[in-house]
Amino acid sequence: MPSPHPDFPNLRVFDHPLIQQKLARARDKRTNSHDFRRLLNEISALMTFEVSRNFPFRTVEIDSPLERTTGVELSEPVTLAPILRAGIGMTEGILALIPDARVGFIGIYRDESSLEPVDYYAKFPPDVAAGPVLLIDPMLATGGSASHAVSRLKDHGCRNVQMLCLVCAPPGVQRMRDIHPDVLVHTASLDRELNQRGYIVPGLGDAGDRIFGTQ
Ligand code: PRP
Ligand code: URA
DSSP: OOOBOSSOTTEEEOOOHHHHHHHHHHHOTTOOHHHHHHHHHHHHHHHHHHHGGGSOEEEEEEEOSSOEEEEEEESSOOEEEEEETTTHHHHHHHHHHOTTOEEOEEEEEEOTTTOOEEEEEEEOOTTGGGSOEEEEOSEESSSHHHHHHHHHHHHTTOOOEEEEOSEEOHHHHHHHHHHOTTOEEEESEEOSEEOTTSOEESSOSOHHHHHHTOO
């Protein structure tokens, strides 16, 4: 697991070269939607491999063909919570590693002028608070959408929430730290800044548009 970031104790940056190579391809403006989706899912799976270390596991007894032995299994139900739309672009990659995870959705978009989150949909499993929740969104920019999503999850009783994003910017990480200091943010890159339109730079553009070809 990566160490806490020196400026942001709530942040873990995955600097593994395989992840960084895939991120560079995803940033490239020549990468088409098909490859962009594939890269997002691959990076998400690689990050999940480490993030899931934090999940609760219990020891179980099993019978191999030769003898009784022990193994482990998840002891609580895991819920993935992609923020619509762009979070969908990471979900398959995570499900490939945790196929039993349930998926709850939260629909939020940023108002283009205020950059504040507008919440339009939520559907979680009734017992979403019974286990860890992984909030999924490729972009953490101002942090408005992610902090709002975590508040909605906490309204449902969730106490074990972590976030997986591809790229983040300092204002978003700081906002998460101020509002939800208990939520770890896992990312492939802490980028330099936000531009005047609230886009992450260098970033990778509008993630939802690039995933779904709606530019
Ligand atoms: C993008 C992105 C995040 C949000 C991040 O969604 O997927 O949800 O912006 O920005 P913030 O940290 O400043 O809130 P967008 O509003 O473009 O919605 P979409 O995925 O439906 O296009
Ligand atoms: N949303 C995006 O899709 N990209 C950004 O850079 C910021 C918010």
